Structure formats: C-alpha cells, structure tokens
Amino acid sequence: MAGATLTWDSIEIGDRIPSLVKRPTPMQLFMFSASTWNRHLIHYNTEFAISDGLKNVAVHRALIGGFLAQMLSEWVGDAGTIVNVSWSVRGSAAINRPLTLRGEVIEKREEDGRRLLSCEIRAENHENETIAPGTALVRIG
Amino acid sequence: MELPPETRAAIGTVTEHVYEVSRKDIRRYAQAIGDDDPRFRVGDIAPPLFCHSLAFEDVPVDELRADGLPTELDLPLPTERAVGGGSSFEVGAPVRPGDTITVRKEIEDIYAKSGRSGDLIFVVLTTTYTNQHGEQVARERGEFVNR
Numbered sequence: 280m281a282g283a284t285l286t287w288d289s290i291e292i293g294d295r296i297p298s299l300v301k302r303p304t305p306m307q308l309f310m311f312s313a314s315t316w317n318r319h320l321i322h323y324n325t326e327f328a329i330s331d332g333l334k335n336v337a338v339h340r341a342l343i344g345g346f347l348a349q350m351l352s353e354w355v356g357d358a359g360t361i362v363n364v365s366w367s368v369r370g371s372a373a374i375n376r377p378l379t380l381r382g383e384v385i386e387k388r389e390e391d392g393r394r395l396l397s398c399e400i401r402a403e404n405h406e407n408e409t410i411a412p413g414t415a416l417v418r419i420g
Numbered sequence: 421m422e423l424p425p426e427t428r429a430a431i432g433t434v435t436e437h438v439y440e441v442s443r444k445d446i447r448r449y450a451q452a453i454g455d456d457d458p459r460f461r462v463g464d465i466a467p468p469l470f471c472h473s474l475a476f477e478d479v480p481v482d483e484l485r486a487d488g489l490p491t492e493l494d495l496p497l498p499t500e501r502a503v504g505g506g507s508s509f510e511v512g513a514p515v516r517p518g519d520t521i522t523v524r525k526e527i528e529d530i531y532a533k534s535g536r537s538g539d540l541i542f543v544v545l546t547t548t549y550t551n552q553h554g555e556q557v558a559r560e561r562g563e564f565v566n567r
Contacts, residue, residue, distance in 0.1 A: 301454065312451040314445075315473045318488035327487065331501060340505055340562075341472040345453040350469040352457065361468045362510070365505030
C-alpha cells in the first residue's frame with residue numbers, strides 16, 4: 280500500500296492525494312442500499328428515480344462519502360487515521376461513468392501533540408465537474 | 421418562509437436503536453464500497469464510514485412510506501422532494517466484529533432559506549454511534565435540503 284511510506288516530514292502543503300476512480304453501477308448501488316438497509320426507491324428503481332426528476336438511480340450521499348474515505352485510507356494506510364470527512368452533494372454522479380475522487384493537503388499543524396493534516400477533497404464526474412466538494416482531517420502517527 | 425407548527429414540532433425528536441456488528445456486516449459494507457483493503461475484506465476492522473450501515477432503523481416493510489424513504493427523514497415538511505445534502509462525519513474509535521453500537525439520532529434543527537428557485541427547507545440530523553465501552557465510534561451531522 281502506498282500509504283506505508285507516508286511520513287509527517289515528507290508531507291508538504293499542496294501534496295496531492297493519489298486519486299481513486301470509481302464507476303458506480305446499478306448493482307453497486309443496490310449492494311450499498313442493502314448493506315446500509317436504505318430502502319429508498321430512488322437508489323434502485325429507475326422508473327421511480329425518473330419520476331422523481333432524476334436522470335437515473337441516485338448514487339447515495341453516503342456512498343460518495345465512502346468513496347472519499349477509501350481514497351483517504353488508501354493514502355494514509357497505517358501511517359495515521361482519518362478524523363473527519365465532510366462533503367456536500369451538489370450534483371448527480373452518473374451511473375456507469377467514471378467518478379474520480381481527488382484531494383490535496385492544504386494545511387499541516389500540530390495541536391496538543393497531535394499531527395494533523397487538513398485536506399480539500401472532492402468527487403468529480405466524467406465531465407470533470409465537481410459534484411461533491413469537501414474537506415478531511417487526518418491525524419498522522 | 422415561516423415553518424408550519426407540525427414541522428417546528430419535529431425539532432428535537434430523538435430516536436435510538438442498538439445493533440450488534442458482525443464480520444459479515446463489515447465485509448458486505450466494504451464490498452458495497454468496492455474497498456478491497458485486506459483488513460476490511462477479512463472484516464477484522466471496519467472502514468472509516470462503516471457506521472452508515474447502522475444508521476437506519478429496522479422497520480417492517482408495511483411501516484415504510486411507499487417510496488421507502490428512511491423513517492427518520494419522514495418528517496412533516498412543506499416541501500415536495502429532497503434535493504441534496506451534506507455531511508460532516510467524525511470518525512472515532514475503531515469498530516470491530518462483536519461490537520454493540522448504540523445509534524442515537526436527533527433532529528437538531530429544521531430551518532428555511534430562500535433560494536434562487538424558491539424556498540428551501542434544511543433538516544439537520546445528528547447521529548451519534550457509541551460502542552459497548554461507552555466510546556464514541558462515530559458522529560455524523562447530516563444536512564438534508566428539501567424543496
């Protein structure tokens with residue numbers, strides 16, 4: 280795992296988090312609905328989703344968060360822990376199209392002996408539009 | 421926009437349920453995300469946002485709304501549909517198989533804002549997850565926008 284080499288001294292402001300590409304399929308959305316016991320039809324019934332004004336079944340807010348957290352945990356590995364993930368869904372992620380998770384380090388600080396990294400994170404659709412901007416806080420060590 | 425009295429009355433509503441976490445729950449959540457980190461694949465430890473899989477209450481199908489909207493978001497709002505939302509998820513102590521997690525949900529606030537295309541209603545739902553040792557394993561402040 281790339282995260283194994285991440286150290287406090289090697290991290291610089293502006294460092295990019297290795298991006299992660301997902302391609303949410305109807306099956307993945309169904310599995311996420313089942314795993315989270317989310318029975319809302321907009322996530323797995325196309326007809327209902329369209330009647331609700333959407334183009335297709337909706338990628339869950341929590342799934343987008345889970346993708347962002349996966350990007351962070353693959354980057355951090357055993358070098359630290361994720362403290363906070365915040366994101367806001369502003370647009371729809373398209374089904375069967377690439378959804379790219381990105382991020383970069385914007386602040387590095389020590390607080391009460393804790394080594395913290397603030398990051399800007401986002402999910403971008405296949406047209407390179409940010410559909411979910413956010414922030415993350417990671418503790419190193 | 422003034423909130424109707426029944427909408428205002430929903431502020432402060434608290435619900436609580438308890439779930440026991442199994443290795444199967446962790447593995448299935450990781451598979452649903454598509455995260456094949458060996459620790460999550462085996463299920464020894466849960467991915468950071470795993471508590472999302474404990475968020476919704478077990479409710480029999482005949483007690484759900486026709487659209488299956490989670491009961492905790494089935495509020496008397498003067499709006500037609502949900503249009504988005506945000507979340508701030510604090511990750512606490514690690515979650516492992518066998519943990520017993522108490523899930524406490526509170527409708528922290530409901531407020532109206534005028535947007536470009538009409539009034540928007542914001543629902544703030546705070547969910548706190550606590551394990552059998554009294555440690556907070558996660559806390560999420562979700563904001564749901566309705567129009």
